[in-house]
Amino acid sequence: xxxxxxxxxxxxxxxxxxxxxxxxxxxxxxxxxxxxxxxxxxxxxxxxxxxxxxxxxxxxxxxxxxxxxxxxxxxxxxxxxxxxxxxxxxxxxxxxxxxxxxxxxxxxx
Amino acid sequence: xxxxxxxxxxxxxxxxxxxxxxxxxxxxxxxxxxxxxxxxxxxxxxxxxxxxxxxxxxxxxxxxxxxxxxxxxxxxxxxxxxxxxxxxxxxxxxxxxxxxxxxxxxxxxxxxxxxxxxxxxxxx
Numbered sequence: 001x002x003x004x005x006x007x008x009x010x011x012x013x014x015x016x017x018x019x020x021x022x023x024x025x026x027x028x029x030x031x032x033x034x035x036x037x038x039x040x041x042x043x044x045x046x047x048x049x050x051x052x053x054x055x056x057x058x059x060x061x062x063x064x065x066x067x068x069x070x071x072x073x074x075x076x077x078x079x080x081x082x083x084x085x086x087x088x089x090x091x092x093x094x095x096x097x098x099x100x101x102x103x104x105x106x107x108x109x
Numbered sequence: 110x111x112x113x114x115x116x117x118x119x120x121x122x123x124x125x126x127x128x129x130x131x132x133x134x135x136x137x138x139x140x141x142x143x144x145x146x147x148x149x150x151x152x153x154x155x156x157x158x159x160x161x162x163x164x165x166x167x168x169x170x171x172x173x174x175x176x177x178x179x180x181x182x183x184x185x186x187x188x189x190x191x192x193x194x195x196x197x198x199x200x201x202x203x204x205x206x207x208x209x210x211x212x213x214x215x216x217x218x219x220x221x222x223x224x225x226x227x228x229x230x231x232x233x
Contacts, residue, residue, distance in 0.1 A: 001171075034218035038154075045203060045226050046154065051219030089154050093218050096167040098144075100154040 002026060004092050006101040011109050012080050020104045021072040022090030028071035029092065035073035036091040037066055039084075040103075046089060050075060082108050111136040113204050113224035121198075121231050127191040131204030131224055138162050138180065142207035143187045144220065145178060147200040155200075159207060160187055194231045201226040 003025040012018040022035060029035060037050040048057050050066035053073065063079045073090055085108040090101040117129035131143065145157040158168035160178040168176045172191070180187040191198060204224040210217055 034216075036218070036220055038220075045223045047223070048219070048221050051221070052217045055217070055219070057219075057221060091154075091156075091220065097169065098156040098159075100146075100156060103153045 002094055002097075002099050004090065004099045004101040006088075006090060006104045008102070009105045009107065011107045012077070014080060014082055014108055016080050017076065017078045018080060018106065019069070020075045020077075020088055020090075020106070021069065022074070022092065022101050023072045024092055026094070029068060029073045031068065033073070033092040033094070035066065035068075037064075037073075037075045038089045038091065040087045040089065041085075049088075077106075080108055084108055111206060111222045113206065113222055115202060115204050115224045115227040117227065117229070119228060119230060121194055121229060122233050123195055123231055124193055127189070127194050127198060127202075127229055127231070129189045129202055129204075129227065129229070131187050131189075133185045133187075133206070138182050138185045138187065142209055143178075143180065144205045144207050145189045146203045146205055146223075147198075148203070148226070149197075149200045157189065157191075157202075196231050199229065199231045201228050 005023045031053050034052045038046040040046040049060050054066040065076045067074045088104045112134045114132045121127045139162045142159045144159040160166045160180050175192045177190040203226045205220050206222040207220050
């Protein structure tokens with residue numbers, strides 16, 4: 001069974017920079033896994049942020065960026081705002097299947 | 110602006126079949142993939158499966174024996190059926206739109222729009 005692993009929790013100061021990662025139990029994450037990133041705030045549906053590794057949706061704030069880093073997919077937030085406190089999920093594509101990571105709870109403190 | 114809305118019973122008895130429908134407005138159901146995703150209370154997201162507008166499907170292997178996803182293009186709707194439910198199937202169920210396509214720059218895959226989600230509780 002394929003497992004996608006994210007940091008359970010991270011803390012960042014307002015205005016700071018933080019990188020969240022997404023690893024695959026099958027090996028290095030490449031662009032062929034089409035990493036997607038989503039933000040979810042309490043009581044809300046997830047909101048799409050990044051698709052196919054590094055592409056932003058029209059509504060994605062400029063401070064969010066996606067990349068591949070050290071064999072993992074990565075989501076970097078630069079100039080973190082208090083409203084960025086949320087749960088972040090990555091999604092990887094395995095052929096016809098999709099697998100979500102367990103999520104990273106980002107605290108802005 | 111594309112909008113998705115889940116509908117269906119909020120309470121299902123154990124061993125029965127969970128049935129949900131997602132209605133798509135503000136755009137056509139054609140030329141896209143349509144997914145179901147769930148989230149047990151306090152836990153993470155789990156992909157259930159998708160259907161292409163033409164009717165082809167793919168399901169999470171762990172749920173495959175119990176899941177059926179169908180599409181009605183005339184109504185701009187797609188549906189989820191999950192049989193033999195237990196308390197472990199209690200979750201918020203989301204529908205979402207997926208795009209998987211090829212252009213001169215290569216292949217792209219994305220989930221962009223989500224429904225607001227509907228809580229389904231399995232209990233007698």
